[in-house]
Each structure stands twice: as C-alpha cells, then as structure tokens.
Amino acid sequence: MKKMTTGAILTGLGVALLLGGGGTLAVWNAEATSETGTIAAGNLDLKAEAGTWRNGTGKKIDVTSYKIVPGETLTYTQPVTVTLSGDRMVAKLTQHGSGIASAESNGFDTASIEVSPVKLTTARGAAVPNELTPKTNGNFVASTSFTFNDVSGQTDVLKEYEFSQISYVLDQQPVSN
C-alpha cells in the first residue's frame, strides 16, 4: 500500500514537470491571429470666424467707430464652420441668444430699433438642414441686422446697443443602435 502511494506521488510529479516544460495534454490544435483592425472615433467641431458688419450700401464698416443714424440698417454676417465625421454622425446646429442693450442709461429706446433674430443659413442663403451629417457639413452663415427706425427730434442720439449673448451650438444627435 505504501509503495502504491509513493508511485502515485511520483507520477503526479512527472505530470507536473510536463506542465512546467510547456507541454500540453490537449489533442491537436491550431492557432490563428484575427485582424480586427483599429477603431477610430469620428469628429465634431464648430468654429466661428470673425464676422463682418456692413451698412445699408453694402460697405464694410468698423462697428467700433461707426455711428448709425435714423433710417439706417446695419447687418452682421459671420461664417460658421461645421466639421463632422463619423459614419453615423448626425448633429444639429442651433443659435442661442440675441443682442442685449447696454446699460439702460445709455441704451436705445426699444421703440426706436429693430434687432432681427440671428439667422443661420447655408452659404447660398438656404435654411440650415435640421440634421447635419458629414455629407452636409461645411460653411454656414449667421446673420443679424440692426435697424434704427425713424424718430423725431433728437431721439436716441449717442446711444449704444451691445450684441453680447450670441452663441452657436452643435449637438450630436443620438445614435439608435
């Protein structure tokens, strides 16, 4: 009985040594490497270039020094560049905010002016598609206008109107899996 036990232990050691030498107890097998490739993420980016103010004659103006008079309309246009990539990328471009009058003591009477909502269009003036994809991304144009209505007397001389709360937002839309 003792010999049987000793033999069993030695056999066990022998198996253990086989394992240590890198061998296997499996039957035939083969190995192949799968080329799964690299996963690359897409892109979503938004840039607003410097805008341009023009007066009613179409002349480019420097709004920091230009003084508007009653009956005049100034128009601001700004190129907005959308970059999208991704096979199933869908995004939406929106505009938030509008002009805001400066301190009331030096702001225009709201009855004297008209400020158009900021409008986003394609470069050709068409409406921006509700859903943008990499095929439709590119350059868009944001525009707004400021009209100084006809007034009487010397209403609203030396007043100010500040456009300070305009932003453009590009939001990815959910992907349905």
Added chain:
Amino acid sequence: MRTKNMLLTAVVIGLAVVAGLLGVGGTWALWNASVQSSPGTVQSADFKITVNGSSIPEGATEVSVTPENAQARLTPSSKVYVAVTVGNAVNAGGPFAVNATLGDPTGRDTGTGTGLHHYLTLRTSPLSDSAETCAASTYTTAPPEGWSARIEKDSSATFCLEVGLTSAAPSPPSGTTVTIDLPLSVEQIQAGA
C-alpha cells in the same frame, strides 16, 4: 455580511464616479461644441449742427449771431448784413445729409421798446458762392416754404439776412437795439433721397 460589504463598495464607486465627473465638469451627453459670437456694440451718431461755427446745444431753441461787420450801424442809407452759416458736423458713419430751411425773419424791440422794428426791412437769401459775402448777395423774394439748402456731411451752407431801415423811420435814441428772430430748422434727409 458579505452582501453589505458589496453594497458599500458599489456606493463608494458610484460616489467616486460622480465626484470625478463633477470635478472635471464632464457630462454624460453626446458630443457637442459651442462658440461665442461677439458682434460688438452699435452706436448712434450725434446730431451736431453748427451755426456760424458753434454747436447748437441739445434742446436749445435759440442761438445768437452777430452782423458780419460788428461795427455796422443801421441807418436809412446803410444796411446791415448777417451771415448765418449752417454746418453739418454730424459724426455719422455713413452718408448723412440734412435740409436746412430758413423761415421768415421778424423784428422786435429790445429793451426800451421804441417801435423801431416797425421800420425794418428784412430780406433773406441763400449765399450761392461761399467766396462771396452777404453784402454782395442778390436778394429776391423768398419762396413760400422759405429758403432751404441741402447740406452734406462735413459741409455747410450760408444764408444771408439783410436788415434795412425805411426812410420814414424816426430817429431813434442812439444805442437803440432790435432783435431779429430768424427761424431755422434742420432735418435729416432720408438715405437715398
């Protein structure tokens, strides 16, 4: 006991994720990007109209002008001329023109009230050539709507007032004065007009 420990661990991990997200300002939203636009500030112009070089103060209803020759004395044989030069000094960014219109002049006694103004002859005329002086102007009857002149930005126009005294005027005490009111209105001309 083991279950309690697992729950505690899960809660701690959850808190760590929330704290980490809050700490870096991240969100669970999809990609988004935003840009701020700064169109700037629109400013309105002043309405600086000058009369003989001096600005009309805002809200003012009267400005004084003096004869071209301050030493001139009004007699039945000598007239006094007054030049009224209206300047468009508005600091508008674009084209800006005004229309200046002169009304009919009227005289009134100043001070002692000798009735001298009844003997005044008053005529106005635009001065077509700025190189001339009012004394040399040709005075004709003013149109019913009064003389008017279009004045572009940074330009001016001159009107002349001729003051005469009829031969029937009594000899007033020396130093008697009259005030002549000369209505002047200046209006902005619509762009493109």
